[in-house]
Amino acid sequence: MAASEFPDLPRFPAGFELAEALTVAAQQLHDTSTPHSTMRAAVRLAVHILPGAEHAGISVMERTQQRRTVAWTDEVVRSAESGHPGREQDRYWEGLWTAPVLRVEDSEADDAGTVLSELGLRSALSLRLRADRRRLTVLTAYARKPRAFDEAGVRIGRLFTAHVSLALDSATVREQLTEAMRTRDLIGQATGILMERMDMDAAEAFESLVKASQRENVKLRDLARRIVDAHNTT
Numbered sequence: 510m511a512a513s514e515f516p517d518l519p520r521f522p523a524g525f526e527l528a529e530a531l532t533v534a535a536q537q538l539h540d541t542s543t544p545h546s547t548m549r550a551a552v553r554l555a556v557h558i559l560p561g562a563e564h565a566g567i568s569v570m571e572r573t574q575q576r577r578t579v580a581w582t583d584e585v586v587r588s589a590e591s592g593h594p595g596r597e598q599d600r601y602w603e604g605l606w607t608a609p610v611l612r613v614e615d616s617e618a619d620d621a622g623t624v625l626s627e628l629g630l631r632s633a634l635s636l637r638l639r640a641d642r643r644r645l646t647v648l649t650a651y652a653r654k655p656r657a658f659d660e661a662g663v664r665i666g667r668l669f670t671a672h673v674s675l676a677l678d679s680a681t682v683r684e685q686l687t688e689a690m691r692t693r694d695l696i697g698q699a700t701g702i703l704m705e706r707m708d709m710d711a712a713e714a715f716e717s718l719v720k721a722s723q724r725e726n727v728k729l730r731d732l733a734r735r736i737v738d739a740h741n742t743t
Contacts, residue, residue, distance in 0.1 A: 531668060534558055538676035547680045548580035551673045555650055556582060558669045559634070561657035562650035566590055567638070570602060570645040589628055589651060601635075605647055610663055611635045615655035625651070632657035636670045638677060648673065692730045699733035702740045 534554045541547040548567045555565035566586035570576045578590045604611050613633040616625035625633060632652040639646035648670055650658070658666070696718070703714035718736075722729045 527665065527668075530558060531672060534669065535672045535676065538672060539679060541676065541680055543684055544677055544680045545579070547673070547677050551648060551676075552580045552582050552586075555648060555669065559650045559658070559666050560662045561632070561652045561654070562634075563653055564589075564630070564651040565648065566651075567646065567648050570605065570647060572643050576602060585628055585630070586649075586651065589625055589630060589633075590649070591624075601633075602647075605635055605637060605645055609637045609640075610667065612658055612663070614658075617655070629653055631655040634658040634663065634666055636666050638670055638674050646677075692733075695730060695733045695737060699736040702736055 534557075537554065538547055538550055541550050552565040552567055556562045559565075564582050564586050566578050566581040566589070568576055568578045568590050576590065578587050581587050581590075601611060601613065611633075612635075613619050613625060613631075616623070616631050616633070625631070630651045631654055633649055634657075635647050635649040637645060638648055648666075650666070652658070696715075699718060700711060700714045703709060703717055704711060707714070707717070709717065718732065719729065721727075722732045725732065727735075
């Protein structure tokens with residue numbers, strides 16, 4: 510990831526004012542339009558904000574031990590985070606259910622870091638972005654040298670991920686509101702079509718739509734879309 514991709518974001522620590530850099534990063538994060546684009550921006554920014562970071566990824570972990578990588582700077586990250594139940598690095602990831610921050614200081618000396626070592630990654634720093642009873646969202650930075658992430662780096666990482674979490678929550682709310690408005694308009698169109706076809710008032714048409722949704726075990730939004738699409742093709 511070339512530094513020229515972020516010309517207005519100086520790299521730590523040379524000529525760096527942390528507050529200013531975090532402000533620039535926060536602006537770039539909040540300019541994203543969806544949760545996915547927020548996470549993609551976050552991993553790109555992480556290698557510039559976090560001292561020592563060379564690669565970064567965001568993964569979602571389930572209580573069922575399933576894990577998927579949802580944003581990454583390169584294929585090395587996807588290889589590092591590939592989940593296979595029973596592999597030794599799973600003990601590392603499981604620790605994030607009880608600790609907000611975890612570090613691998615030297616993968617060649619850590620039994621849980623064998624996969625990292627094989628990829629030439631000696632250090633890792635994982636920071637929780639979101640957590641509930643069933644799911645964790647985690648940002649992890651990687652480096653090719655051992656002990657790349659010291660306590661100062663951890664503090665900067667936590668500041669950065671606080672900004673990422675806020676931006677992610679904001680993007681999620683915007684996406685949900687946008688989807689709710691689209692759904693409302695779609696259901697309104699479907700209700701109008703039923704009113705016209707079946708000589709119903711608005712309440713009767715909406716009730717008919719709800720009953721059909723329950724009877725067919727189809728989401729109301731999807732049923733409404735089906736009715737609107739069929740009407741538009743006739």
